Amino acid sequence: MTLHLFDSASRSVREFHPVRNGTASIYVCGPTPQGPPHIGHVRSALNYDVLRRWLTHAGLAVTLVRNVTDIDDKILTKAAQHDTPWWEWSARFERAFDEAYDTLGVLPATIAPRATGHVTQMVELMQRLIDRGHAYASAGDVYFSVCSYPEYGSLSGQKLDEVQQGESAGEGKRDGRDFTLWKGARPGEPSWPTPWGPGRPGWHLECSAMALTYLGSEFDIHGGGLDLVFPHHENELAQSRAAGDAFARFWMHNGLVGMAGEKMSKSLGNVVSIPALVEKYRPQELRYHLVAPHYRSTLEFSEAALEESVRAYQRVESFVHKVAARTGSVPPGEVGPEFTSAMDDDLGTPAALAAVHGTVRQGFTALDAGDDAGARAAAATVRAQTAVLGLDPLSERWSTSSDPAASGALDALVGAQLAARQEARANRDFATADAIRDRLLAAGITVEDTPDGPQWTFKDS
Numbered sequence: 001m002t003l004h005l006f007d008s009a010s011r012s013v014r015e016f017h018p019v020r021n022g023t024a025s026i027y028v029c030g031p032t033p034q035g036p037p038h039i040g041h042v043r044s045a046l047n048y049d050v051l052r053r054w055l056t057h058a059g060l061a062v063t064l065v066r067n068v069t070d071i072d073d074k075i076l077t078k079a080a081q082h083d084t085p086w087w088e089w090s091a092r093f094e095r096a097f098d099e100a101y102d103t104l105g106v107l108p109a110t111i112a113p114r115a116t117g118h119v120t121q122m123v124e125l126m127q128r129l130i131d132r133g134h135a136y137a138s139a140g141d142v143y144f145s146v147c148s149y150p151e152y153g154s155l156s157g158q159k160l161d162e163v164q165q166g167e168s169a170g171e172g173k174r175d176g177r178d179f180t181l182w183k184g185a186r187p188g189e190p191s192w193p194t195p196w197g198p199g200r201p202g203w204h205l206e207c208s209a210m211a212l213t214y215l216g217s218e219f220d221i222h223g224g225g226l227d228l229v230f231p232h233h234e235n236e237l238a239q240s241r242a243a244g245d246a247f248a249r250f251w252m253h254n255g256l257v258g259m260a261g262e263k264m265s266k267s268l269g270n271v272v273s274i275p276a277l278v279e280k281y282r283p284q285e286l287r288y289h290l291v292a293p294h295y296r297s298t299l300e301f302s303e304a305a306l307e308e309s310v311r312a313y314q315r316v317e318s319f320v321h322k323v324a325a326r327t328g329s330v331p332p333g334e335v336g337p338e339f340t341s342a343m344d345d346d347l348g349t350p351a352a353l354a355a356v357h358g359t360v361r362q363g364f365t366a367l368d369a370g371d372d373a374g375a376r377a378a379a380a381t382v383r384a385q386t387a388v389l390g391l392d393p394l395s396e397r398w399s400t401s402s403d404p405a406a407s408g409a410l411d412a413l414v415g416a417q418l419a420a421r422q423e424a425r426a427n428r429d430f431a432t433a434d435a436i437r438d439r440l441l442a443a444g445i446t447v448e449d450t451p452d453g454p455q456w457t458f459k460d461s
Helices: 038-058 073-081 086-103 119-131 202-214 226-242 273-282 281-290 305-328 336-342 347-368 372-388 404-426 431-442
Strands: 003-005 012-015 022-029 061-066 135-138 141-144 181-182 198-203 218-225 249-252 257-259 446-451 453-458
Touching: 003 181, 003 249, 012 141, 012 453, 022 038, 022 249, 038 061, 038 086, 038 218, 038 257, 038 281, 038 372, 061 336, 073 086, 073 453, 086 273, 119 135, 119 141, 119 202, 119 226, 119 431, 141 226, 141 249, 181 226, 198 202, 202 226, 218 226, 226 249, 257 347, 257 431, 273 281, 281 305, 305 446, 305 453, 336 347, 336 372, 336 453, 347 372, 404 446, 404 453, 431 446
Parallel strands: 022 061, 022 218, 218 249
Antiparallel strands: 003 012, 135 141, 141 181, 181 198, 446 453
16 A cells, blocks of 8 residues: 555654554554543544544554553542542543544444553563563552663653653652652552552553553554653653564654644633534534544634534535435445545545545536436545545435435425525525525525535434
């Protein structure tokens, strides 16, 4: 295949070659379920969902591991504040993340391992690091010795004398730059037994252990948000390589979601929940909005921008439904060279969607000319392209009607109303034209006036 991806470690776009022919292995840092998911979390999952779909389209068997950090300082704090067992608190919001992913059409991970289920593997990894002189135990804690690994900082560009881990220094930490692999038991906290005493995992250790367990010592891609480059991914890379594992060939990082120039985060209080958004917008419209920008770009969230995405997706949807209503079922075709070139260029979804809309324009022109064969060919291409993005309007998930006869009848009825509206507008009878539009809207049908004439689509899924 000719896919090229930006690798954060080399800071360059490189051609993708899988470790094992015919397969692709991806590890994505998943949620720490301390609270409800917001669109920043879901954007990340969608970005790697598109990557997975494109690799599958290329004929590769994809294994995608997305972990759940189900034990963490923040989880313990939130659970205590709400007088709830930590495991109940974590499980509640893990379900909320799964529901959000499913709502927006994210394919289920091949496996979604929890940190607490892999303590044995973490102990084994720590022992390897201690045996190699890269880690040490002290007073029940286990630390990674940053100075023992000369390549530390290669991923993030951090200089060793400027490293700050952002964690408090334990009494037994030899160097303030060292990071915690294992936290010795604290009163009132859950703990698991280890050769160095009871305790619980450090954040960074768990991902290396789970990636090794399910993908082996070398795998293709490690993904996550840009905010994870340091310290999380830097520490993952250091401890894995120091233990003797090649680890990830590519490091991919998606851009963040912001509002009014701020990164979206719970601490800033500017989160936008998925349930709130899908009360106002259909899930496929929100998905379109989140995958349309390039995955490495920052997405500034605003309702105005989301409304633009809604109109753009509805235009695609309207075209495909019109062709299906006129010609019968439309099976997906080929994605076409422009779309392929865009996706192979570091998952260039903006250019890929430009190819989709170009095909839609050609298809509407064919419809207006009575060229059913041309319109049908265009719709088949659009179905294939949007399927890669998880947005196929005629897919089982997003289709409003799978019955061509019913679709045809509805198209004829709405078409008659639109013709009457056009006639009223031509006669400058705008009151009648507006009344027709309002009746259609009340029936759940929106009308958009475009250069190709009025287009309609369903407002509600």
